[in-house]
Every structure is written in structure tokens, then in C-alpha cells.
Amino acid sequence: MAKDDINAFMGAGTFFTGKLSFQGAVRIDGQFVGEIESDGILMLGKDSKIEGTVNVGEMNLSGSFTGDVVAKRNVTIHRDGILKGKIQCPSLVVEDGGILDGTIQMLKKEPEVQE
Numbered sequence: 001m002a003k004d005d006i007n008a009f010m011g012a013g014t015f016f017t018g019k020l021s022f023q024g025a026v027r028i029d030g031q032f033v034g035e036i037e038s039d040g041i042l043m044l045g046k047d048s049k050i051e052g053t054v055n056v057g058e059m060n061l062s063g064s065f066t067g068d069v070v071a072k073r074n075v076t077i078h079r080d081g082i083l084k085g086k087i088q089c090p091s092l093v094v095e096d097g098g099i100l101d102g103t104i105q106m107l108k109k110e111p112e113v114q115e
Helices: none
Strands: 008-010 015-021 025-028 031-037 041-044 049-061 064-077 082-089 092-094 099-106
Touching: 092 099
Parallel strands: 008 025, 015 031, 025 041, 031 049, 041 049, 049 064, 064 082, 064 092, 082 099
Antiparallel strands: none
């Protein structure tokens, strides 16, 4: 994914409390407390500190996240990422050095109905 493909960016040193809904891809490098909801891709940079609930298509974590995650496609915790909480997703990748302190529920994707 190219940098130009990102719909919104919240830089390091910024702080937001509330609810975020988006389409496409969003990158957060600042602090966020609240709810995030999308079918798109949530990228959390190495300086990010997130607390709350996330319901997204995909989540890529390089920073710190505390809370509950539901991802429709996958969750990736990169080597600098720290996740404390619950994850529900069909696919999970934790790179060497990534930290996961919590519970995981991995569900298969729902089969598509053919007519």
C-alpha cells in the first residue's frame, strides 16, 4: 500500500478522543481513545498509543494498543507492536519481537452462499 493510498493521517504528538469511522485506509501515529470502525485498513504506527475498541477489516500494529479488536480479514502485530486485550479475527500474524498479552479467538471466514 502506497502512502498516497492513505485516506487520513493522525501524526505523532496529536491526541483524539471519540469515535472514528472511515473508508479505505487510515494511519494513526498519535494517541487515540475511543471507538474505531471500518471495513478498511487501520495502520497504527510505532508512536501510536490507542485505547478502546476496534472493528475493522484489517489492523497493522507497530505501536501500543489496549482494548478489544475485531478484524474481518487479519491482524498483524509488527516487531515493535504491543497489544493488550482481546482479538477476534480469522488470521493473525505476530512478528518476532511483537507482544500479545490477552486472548485470541480465531474464526474461519463465513462461507459465501452460492446461488
